[in-house]
Amino acid sequence: MKRKMMLAAAVAASCLIGATWGAASPGAKGKEIEAELVGIAVAKPDPKNKYGGSAVLGMQPGVRVYFRIARDDLFIITLDKDASRLVAFTDDKGTVLSAPGKSKLMGGWLGQSQVSEDGHSLRFEVASKKMPARQAAKLKIKANIAMSVGVDEKVSTSSVTLKKGQAVKLGPLQVTVGKVGKPDWGDAKLAVQFKSSKSFDAIKELSFIGPDGKGIKSRQSSSSSGGFGARMTYTRTYNLDEKVEQVTLKAAYFGKVEKVSVPVDVTVGVGL
Numbered sequence: 001m002k003r004k005m006m007l008a009a010a011v012a013a014s015c016l017i018g019a020t021w022g023a024a025s026p027g028a029k030g031k032e033i034e035a036e037l038v039g040i041a042v043a044k045p046d047p048k049n050k051y052g053g054s055a056v057l058g059m060q061p062g063v064r065v066y067f068r069i070a071r072d073d074l075f076i077i078t079l080d081k082d083a084s085r086l087v088a089f090t091d092d093k094g095t096v097l098s099a100p101g102k103s104k105l106m107g108g109w110l111g112q113s114q115v116s117e118d119g120h121s122l123r124f125e126v127a128s129k130k131m132p133a134r135q136a137a138k139l140k141i142k143a144n145i146a147m148s149v150g151v152d153e154k155v156s157t158s159s160v161t162l163k164k165g166q167a168v169k170l171g172p173l174q175v176t177v178g179k180v181g182k183p184d185w186g187d188a189k190l191a192v193q194f195k196s197s198k199s200f201d202a203i204k205e206l207s208f209i210g211p212d213g214k215g216i217k218s219r220q221s222s223s224s225s226g227g228f229g230a231r232m233t234y235t236r237t238y239n240l241d242e243k244v245e246q247v248t249l250k251a252a253y254f255g256k257v258e259k260v261s262v263p264v265d266v267t268v269g270v271g272l
Helices: 002-007
Strands: 024-026 032-043 062-070 075-079 085-091 096-098 110-115 121-128 138-161 167-170 173-181 190-196 203-209 218-226 233-240 246-269
Touching (some): 062 246, 096 121
Antiparallel strands (some): 062 121, 075 138, 085 096, 190 233
């Protein structure tokens, strides 16, 4: 009974549990990619909250199930919401928590996601604003999670003057220099923006080398995309610790970006 109560809509609480679950899919290198179930959380809606919040501090109302995909020999670029598909998200009382199909961009069954800085792991959540039935003890999730992965890593170098409008190639990607100047925040000496009509997904890492042949400390500070269809514009901005005009760009990039689908088929209860 205690386990059921922890998932019941009548309890204004959340729980986070650890568990392992393996579902396999062929990876970019012919190996299996495994997904791991790492937690669940349930929060009762607060009818007195005028913003539609929950009775649990810091949580939105509804249910969330958390997963992680991790592989040291895999570079994950991003989770692909558009290509991911939900087959079923229900409880053991027959409550349909989310409709099958593609996730909405905002507020859909695929909630937050994050790729680790080294690209070797992806964390994501399957979410619903609906509550499980009062006496529900288990949740059932079946889905195909799509993600983009980079393979066939290569390196290219090119020299460029950091001046707006200058064209340069980063591996396979043709870009132009956008805004160049003092960053809006932070202690960096220079901010350099690059613009392209194609995504920067294939670019794993970009290094800046000064006229003296020494590397310049840099970090990606932002990225954006905008437009529609064939008229998209993508940008990436880097902050540099030195103010320079001429640099050599060393781009580590992927010769290929592949789509990988990882099946999720799990039944979970709080007692795992």
